Amino acid sequence: MATIKEVAREAGVSVGTVSMVLNHADYGSAAIRAKVEAAVAKMHYVPSEIGRNLSLQRTQMVGIIVPTVAHPFFAELVEGLEESLFHLGYKTMLCCTQKKENAEHTFVTMLKRRTMDGIIMGAHSLDVSLYENLNRPVLAFDRYLSDNIPIVHCDHQLGGQLAAEAFLQHDCHHIVQIAGAQIVRTPAHGYHQACNEVMQAHGAQTDLVSLPWNEFSFAGALQLAREIFTRYPDVDGILGADMSIAACLQVAGERGIRVPEALRLVAYDGTFMTQTGSQPLTAVRQPIEELAELAAAKMVHMITGEQDTLPWVLPPHLLPGRTC
Amino acid sequence: MATIKEVAREAGVSVGTVSMVLNHADYGSAAIRAKVEAAVAKMHYVPSEIGRNLSLQRTQMVGIIVPTVAHPFFAELVEGLEESLFHLGYKTMLCCTQKKENAEHTFVTMLKRRTMDGIIMGAHSLDVSLYENLNRPVLAFDRYLSDNIPIVHCDHQLGGQLAAEAFLQHDCHHIVQIAGAQIVRTPAHGYHQACNEVMQAHGAQTDLVSLPWNEFSFAGALQLAREIFTRYPDVDGILGADMSIAACLQVAGERGIRVPEALRLVAYDGTFMTQTGSQPLTAVRQPIEELAELAAAKMVHMITGEQDTLPWVLPPHLLPGRTC
Numbered sequence: 001m002a003t004i005k006e007v008a009r010e011a012g013v014s015v016g017t018v019s020m021v022l023n024h025a026d027y028g029s030a031a032i033r034a035k036v037e038a039a040v041a042k043m044h045y046v047p048s049e050i051g052r053n054l055s056l057q058r059t060q061m062v063g064i065i066v067p068t069v070a071h072p073f074f075a076e077l078v079e080g081l082e083e084s085l086f087h088l089g090y091k092t093m094l095c096c097t098q099k100k101e102n103a104e105h106t107f108v109t110m111l112k113r114r115t116m117d118g119i120i121m122g123a124h125s126l127d128v129s130l131y132e133n134l135n136r137p138v139l140a141f142d143r144y145l146s147d148n149i150p151i152v153h154c155d156h157q158l159g160g161q162l163a164a165e166a167f168l169q170h171d172c173h174h175i176v177q178i179a180g181a182q183i184v185r186t187p188a189h190g191y192h193q194a195c196n197e198v199m200q201a202h203g204a205q206t207d208l209v210s211l212p213w214n215e216f217s218f219a220g221a222l223q224l225a226r227e228i229f230t231r232y233p234d235v236d237g238i239l240g241a242d243m244s245i246a247a248c249l250q251v252a253g254e255r256g257i258r259v260p261e262a263l264r265l266v267a268y269d270g271t272f273m274t275q276t277g278s279q280p281l282t283a284v285r286q287p288i289e290e291l292a293e294l295a296a297a298k299m300v301h302m303i304t305g306e307q308d309t310l311p312w313v314l315p316p317h318l319l320p321g322r323t324c
Numbered sequence: 325m326a327t328i329k330e331v332a333r334e335a336g337v338s339v340g341t342v343s344m345v346l347n348h349a350d351y352g353s354a355a356i357r358a359k360v361e362a363a364v365a366k367m368h369y370v371p372s373e374i375g376r377n378l379s380l381q382r383t384q385m386v387g388i389i390v391p392t393v394a395h396p397f398f399a400e401l402v403e404g405l406e407e408s409l410f411h412l413g414y415k416t417m418l419c420c421t422q423k424k425e426n427a428e429h430t431f432v433t434m435l436k437r438r439t440m441d442g443i444i445m446g447a448h449s450l451d452v453s454l455y456e457n458l459n460r461p462v463l464a465f466d467r468y469l470s471d472n473i474p475i476v477h478c479d480h481q482l483g484g485q486l487a488a489e490a491f492l493q494h495d496c497h498h499i500v501q502i503a504g505a506q507i508v509r510t511p512a513h514g515y516h517q518a519c520n521e522v523m524q525a526h527g528a529q530t531d532l533v534s535l536p537w538n539e540f541s542f543a544g545a546l547q548l549a550r551e552i553f554t555r556y557p558d559v560d561g562i563l564g565a566d567m568s569i570a571a572c573l574q575v576a577g578e579r580g581i582r583v584p585e586a587l588r589l590v591a592y593d594g595t596f597m598t599q600t601g602s603q604p605l606t607a608v609r610q611p612i613e614e615l616a617e618l619a620a621a622k623m624v625h626m627i628t629g630e631q632d633t634l635p636w637v638l639p640p641h642l643l644p645g646r647t648c
Contacts, residue, residue, distance in 0.1 A: 046437055061417070069393055070403040070596065079394040082418050086427060091434075093385070094406050094418045103410060110415075113370055218600050246600045253602045272394065276542050276570040277601035278577045 002043035011039035061091045062299055063107045063119040067098040071216045072242060072271035073288070074122070077141070080292025081120060088300045090117070097123040098214055104130060111136050117303045120295055121145060124184045124214050137302035141295055144185040150302075152295040152312055153187045154286040159316040160194025162284050163266045166324050167199065167237040170264050174205040176228050178221075178240030178248075181213035191268060191284070195239055207232060211244070221247035229255060237264040237324075242271050245281055249323060265323035274321060282321035287314050326367035335363035385415045386623055387431045387443040391422040395540045396566060396595035397612070398446070401465070404616025405444060412624045414441070421447040422538055428454060435460050441627045444619055445469060448508045448538050461626035465619055468509040474626075476619040476636055477511045478610040483640040484518025486608050487590045490648050491523065491561040494588050498529040500552050502545075502564030502572075505537035515592060515608070519563055531556060535568070545571035553579060561588040561648075566595050569605055573647060589647035598645060606645035611638050 008015045013036060020027040021036040028036075039045070062085050066074040082092040093116060095107050104123065108130050110116045118137035131138055131145045140151040167175055177192045196206050211224060225247040228235065238248050245267035249259055257263050259279065267274050270285025291314055301308045332339045337360060344351040345360040352360075363369070386409050390398040406416040417440060419431050428447065432454050434440045442461035455462055455469045464475040491499055501516045516532060523530050535548060549571040552559065562572050569591035573583055581587050583603065591598050594609025615638055625632045 046433075068403055069406070070396075070400045072394075072396075072399075075396075075399040076394045078418070079392055079420060082393075082420055083423055086419075086424060086430075091430075092418045094402070094416045095410075096403060096406050099407055100410060106410075106415075109370075218596055243600065246602075250600075250602050250604075272542055273597060273600055276567065276574075276597055278574050278603055280574075 002045040004045070007036070007039045007043050007045045010043055011035045058117055058303075059115060060089060061093050061116045062296075062303075063093045063095060063111065063116045065095045065097060065104055065107055065119060065121045065123045067123050067214055068096050068216055069094070072273045073269050073286075074216075076271055076288045077122065077292055080289045081296055084293045084296030085299070088296060090296075090300060097125060098216070108134070111138070118299050120299055121149075124180070124186075126183060126213070128185075137299065139295060139299045139302060141291075142186055142188055144187070150298065150312065151187070152291060152298060154291060155313050155315045156187055156190035157194045159268065159284045159286070160191035160196075161198055162316065162318045163191065163239045163268065164195045164198035166266050166282065166318060167195075167204075167239075167264055168202055170237075170260070170324065172199075172204060172237035172264055174232065174235050175199050175207070175237040175239065176232055176235045177206065177208045178224060178228070178238065178244040179208055179210045180241070181215075182210055183213060192239070207235075216243065218243055218247060222251065225251040229257070235263065237266070239266045239268060242267045242269045242273050242281065242283065245283075245323070246273060246277060249277065249279065249281070259323050267321075267323075270316075270319045274319065279323060280321040282324035283319040284316050285319040286316050290314055326369040328369070331360070331363045331367050331369045334367055335359045382441055382627075383439060384413060385417055385440045386620075386627075387417045387419060387435065387440045389419045389421060389428055389431055389443060389445045389447045391447050391538055392420050392540055393418070396597045397593050397610075400595055400612045401446065401616055404613045405620055408617045408620030409623070412620060414620075414624060419447075421449060422540070432458065435462070442623050444623055445473075448505070448510075450507060450537070452509075461623065463619060463623050463626060465615075466510055466512055468511070474622065474636065475511070476615060476622060478615060479637050479639045480511055480514035481518045483592060483608045483610070484515035484520070485522055486640065486642045487515065487563045487592065488519045488522035490590050490606065490642060491519075491528075491563075491588055492526055494561075494584070494648065496523075496528060496561035496588055498556065498559050499523050499531070499561040499563065500556055500559045501530065501532045502548060502552070502562065502568040503532055503534045504565070505539075506534055507537060516563070531559075540567065542567055542571060546575065549575040553581070559587070561590070563590045563592060566591045566593045566597050566605065566607065569607075569647070570597060570601060573601065573603065573605070583647050591645075591647075594640075594643045598643065603647060604645040606648035607643040608640050609643040610640050614638055 004015050008018045018036050021033050069075050069078050085092050095103050097103050111119050120139050122141035128145045138149050140149050142153040179192050199206050221244045245265050252259050267281040267283040270283035274281035274283045328339050332342045342360050345357050388405055393399050393402050409416050419427050421427050435443050444463050446465035452469045462473050464473050466477040503516050520530050545568045569589050576583050591605040591607040594607035598605035598607045
């Protein structure tokens with residue numbers, strides 16, 4: 001493979017000129033640029049990306065931290081982030097935290113060492129002190145990390161209201177809400193609060209049950225669904241994440257409870273898995289693809305230091321199904 | 325932040341010695357290493373990852389190329405690869421090809437330029453000439469890329485036999501198999517062939533229908549399911565990927581066809597989505613997590629030049645459900 005010295009000799013310019021022409025689109029006269037580009041082509045020169053990044057202090061890489069990708073919500077989120085970042089000229093490094101200790105720590109170290117340009121953080125970590133005083137681009141996705149870390153999320157207030165309206169339309173009197181662990185600081189708790197307020201204003205009974213921390217499995221959702229039917233035999237409406245509601249539908253079937261006649265189910269998130277069962281789930285759909293596109297754009301603006309007037313919050317909508 | 329020169333001065337050694345101690349665990353006497361490490365700690369020195377990689381010609385990064393992660397099979401695969409690579413000291417760069425032109429090309433260029441150490445390729449690309457004569461670590465996952473690119477996959481022959489045995493146990497006479505696009509060169513076509521052979525040997529009728537190329541959506545699966553029920557009204561067994569079989573179950577419900585009594589369904593892959601519907605799918609389960617672990621280990625051995633005696637193929641097993 002040709003070296004940069006051989007290219008410089010071929011073009012009749014200095015090594016520094018070759019480097020500047022290759023790394024800065026606005027450098028040099030048209031004649032100089034043409035000479036360098038001809039020499040690069042003739043010599044089949046491939047510039048070393050590592051060397052180039054060393055001079056620019058950029059890697060064009062963004063780290064995405066999520067609990068897992070083997071879960072429909074995070075799978076759709078990561079898919080959207082990777083696509084949007086790609087179109088903005090950035091590559092995606094993936095880190096899943098659910099099964100590993102210290103995985104995040106590695107990414108934060110890489111950010112400090114400038115092996116990556118920024119981090120989009122959507123994991124459910126409890127200790128977020130790691131992200132304080134970093135003074136490097138960090139964007140939170142649906143999580144509160146620290147006062148000076150901005151956050152992109154869905155309008156969960158509206159999401160909770162949409163769910164409540166669906167229940168009220170069918171005269172539900174006793175709603176159970178399945179929430180994530182309350183110790184995780186996330187705006188997503190807001191949909192339970194909003195639904196709760198609307199339902200209570202209409203005289204309905206509401207109860208909240210919580211999944212264990214970092215529990216995203218279907219097995220965990222099934223177990224909690226069984227507990228709910230035992231503890232609240234008169235429940236006539238359940239709101240929770242897609243996985244939880246799919247589990248409730250399965251357990252209702254086992255117990256001979258007819259959905260939607262005797263029990264209304266509303267899934268929150270509205271990922272593809274609300275569609276793939278034999279009875280599609282009624283759902284509040286987060287605009288996951290649009291949220292990902294927004295987060296990617298915000299991230300790149302943080303890296304390049306640009307200002308934008310894009311929103312931080314996007315609205316959800318109700319996705320019709322056959323469970324409410 | 326302290327520079328390497330300041331660390332060297334503090335330790336009373338040369339800059340080269342500091343660099344060698346930090347980058348090579350076996351370099352230098354214990355006394356020298358202790359002096360350098362004490363100086364690094366005292367000065368709060370953070371070595372530049374980019375500079376270090378420049379000297380090692382390694383980035384400790386592996387690229388994973390898949391069609392999409394918003395699909396249960398690839399989601400579970402990427403989850404497993406990322407986890408295994410992490411434990412082996414490698415970071416994961418993700419590339420999804422389904423929605424983007426030339427995404428792969430970028431990764432191959434990065435591999436050539438040594439911005440990444442290796443690629444695990446599981447996308448359904450038709451033009452794979454990109455991967456020929458690379459002379460860099462490339463591992464194919466369930467795809468034929470070229471004669472000198474090794475491939476990790478499930479024993480699809482056995483998978484097809486397991487499915488056929490399940491159908492025969494229930495006296496199926498007319499099987500329809502839903503395959504991926506035949507133009508993609510993958511060992512996965514083998515399960516259809518194996519199932520076909522066993523069924524025909526028992527006098528059953530078999531038909532094969534194919535999804536369009538790179539079609540992984542539930543909407544696409546639903547459309548094909550409707551066509552199958554119209555074209556083959558006497559079908560009593562269907563084999564296909566999880567998404568396709570979930571679609572068949574939904575359409576069977578719409579048409580009043582009772583599963584499993586009048587129609588036996590066997591899903592291939594056995595991802596989490598076979599469990600989350602109200603009627604869990606009977607499935608041939610690929611050992612996705614173990615395949616991912618194997619592929620990650622093989623990839624790292626290709627990068628480091630080590631030999632291993634690990635297998636290239638792992639067996640699937642039948643996962644009981646309520647559709648066959």
